[in-house]
Amino acid sequence: MKIAGSAALVTGANRGVGEALVQALLARGAARVYAAARDPTALPNFADARVVAVRLDVSQPAQWAEAASVARDLTLLINNAGLSNFGATLQTPDIEATLRAELEVNLFGILHSHRAFAAILGANGGGAIANVLSAAALMNVPLLTSYSISKAAALSLTQAIRASTAAQGTLVMAAILGSVDTRMAKDVPAGVQKVSPAFVAQAILDGIERNEEDIDTDPMALDVRARIARDPKKLERFFARGLKNR
Numbered sequence: 626m627k628i629a630g631s632a633a634l635v636t637g638a639n640r641g642v643g644e645a646l647v648q649a650l651l652a653r654g655a656a657r658v659y660a661a662a663r664d665p666t667a668l669p670n671f672a673d674a675r676v677v678a679v680r681l682d683v684s685q686p687a688q689w690a691e692a693a694s695v696a697r698d699l700t701l702l703i704n705n706a707g708l709s710n711f712g713a714t715l716q717t718p719d720i721e722a723t724l725r726a727e728l729e730v731n732l733f734g735i736l737h738s739h740r741a742f743a744a745i746l747g748a749n750g751g752g753a754i755a756n757v758l759s760a761a762a763l764m765n766v767p768l769l770t771s772y773s774i775s776k777a778a779a780l781s782l783t784q785a786i787r788a789s790t791a792a793q794g795t796l797v798m799a800a801i802l803g804s805v806d807t808r809m810a811k812d813v814p815a816g817v818q819k820v821s822p823a824f825v826a827q828a829i830l831d832g833i834e835r836n837e838e839d840i841d842t843d844p845m846a847l848d849v850r851a852r853i854a855r856d857p858k859k860l861e862r863f864f865a866r867g868l869k870n871r
């Protein structure tokens with residue numbers, strides 16, 4: 626689908642990849658961009674009349690319903706908001722609470738978005754949904770164990786949403802990100818290459834414009850995909866060694 630003329634909503638638009646997505650959507654001629662954030666006062670000043678600030682904690686179905694009552698013209702939904710606890714392992718005492726918190730955002734947030742916006746997208750011609758996922762969805766990283774579980778579940782949900790909206794012509798994309806220079810990746814070991822949020826935002830919008838269902842946005846995502854194709858057990862053992870070396 627074309628970004629020019631679209632009406633898009635981006636969750637977690639106040640920083641990181643979400644902020645970069647709003648800027649990239651504006652640069653490509655989106656007609657309206659709903660910039661959604663838990664705290665709208667935390668949104669940067671985008672200085673563009675096409676931007677509409679929306680209060681949206683993605684774990685709250687009632688706030689999704691409010692957003693849907695405002696964004697009736699939506700044609701592009703980008704589920705970008707995410708939560709990650711680097712260093713949480715199965716040995717972490719409160720790992721269950723950590724996993725539940727991550728599932729609320731990374732999984733149920735997307736489920737709530739579907740409830741709120743699938744019919745609106747259908748009424749507006751199908752449109753597109755892009756779910757911002759992670760290479761950790763493809764292979765559990767034990768130092769990000771609960772996050773990996775939540776993103777793997779979100780990948781499966783993405784496939785389910787694709788199936789359930791196929792008849793109305795909605796493009797449903799799984800965007801796999803590797804390593805991006807945002808607050809979420811602040812604890813990623815030095816030496817791991819991180820791309821900029823703007824780089825990833827462009828890759829996601831390029832994928833939408835090419836009607837792609839699955840994209841790997843950056844070198845690390847591509848590398849993980851290639852290693853899984855070559856020898857998945859070798860990669861699993863590689864990530865497990867990170868746990869042993871702590």
Ligand SMILES: NC(=O)c1ccc[n+]([C@@H]2O[C@H](COP(=O)([O-])OP(=O)(O)OC[C@H]3O[C@@H](n4cnc5c(N)ncnc54)[C@H](OP(=O)(O)O)[C@@H]3O)[C@@H](O)[C@H]2O)c1
Nearest residue numbers: 637641642682683705706707759802804805807808809810
């Ligand atoms: N950075 C990476 O290396 C990397 C790698 C793979 C995938 N990703 C994915 O990329 C996406 C964007 O992350 P980022 O790198 O830009 O990280 P970030 O800078 O930490 O931003 C995370 C965003 O999610 C929002 N958020 C968290 N919980 C929320 C909730 N309950 N409701 C609404 N918004 C919520 C945050 O809002 P607050 O400011 O209110 O907390 C913030 O805007 C995430 O889905 C992440 O999993 C990132």
